[in-house]
Every structure is written in structure tokens, then in C-alpha cells.
Amino acid sequence: MFGKLIEEKIREAMDAGEFDNLPGKGQPIDLDDYFATPADLRLGYSMLKSAKCLPVEVELMKEIEELKTKLAACTEDDERKRLAKKIEAKTLKLKLLLDARPGSSRK
Helix, strand or coil: CHHHHHHHHHHHHHHCCCCCCCCCCCCCCCCHHHHHCCHHHHHHHHHHHHCCCCCHHHHHHHHHHHHHHHHHHCCCHHHHHHHHHHHHHHHHHHHHHHHCCCCCCCC
8 A cells, every 4th residue: 555655656756857866867876885884774774874973983084075175275385284174174074984984993
């Protein structure tokens, strides 16, 4: 009963074009990262993703990439040194967080 209702709602959404602009449309789904994540963390990460909250590690990775982009565009020596120190500190913090994960092979 619920299956038919769900199917009907999905068809209505498809007919209305609600799935037309989804990210990754037409591309295969890469599940390698999903299955590489320990099973006990998958549910939590899935819930965080649905709530648009990122794990601390992912936030740090994004911050590091943003800092690297700023560093590449920076021409002032003092600012470059400051950015390089920030990148180094955040990279160390990320490494420590990843090493502290249960089942981490880096220990």
C-alpha cells in the first residue's frame, strides 16, 4: 500500500520536473566512499548530510582548500606566511582527528 503511494508521488514529482536539476544528474553514483566508511558511522553521516551539517573533518578539509586558494593568489610575504601557518595548523588538526577515528589504519 505504501509502496504504491510512494511510487505515485515519485511519478508526480518526475512529471512536474522536480528531479530535472539535481546535482550529478545523468552520472553514475560513486558509492566507494560510502562503503569505505565504517558501517557504524554511515547512519550518522547520512543524517548529518541530510541536515546539511558536515563532519568536522570535512569542514577542515574545505577550510584547508580555501586557505590554499588564498595562498596561491597572495603576493604579500607576511600574509603568505600567516596563511601557510594556518594551513599547517589545520592540516595537523585534521590528521589528528583522522588518526583518532575508530578503526583508523594510521595508528
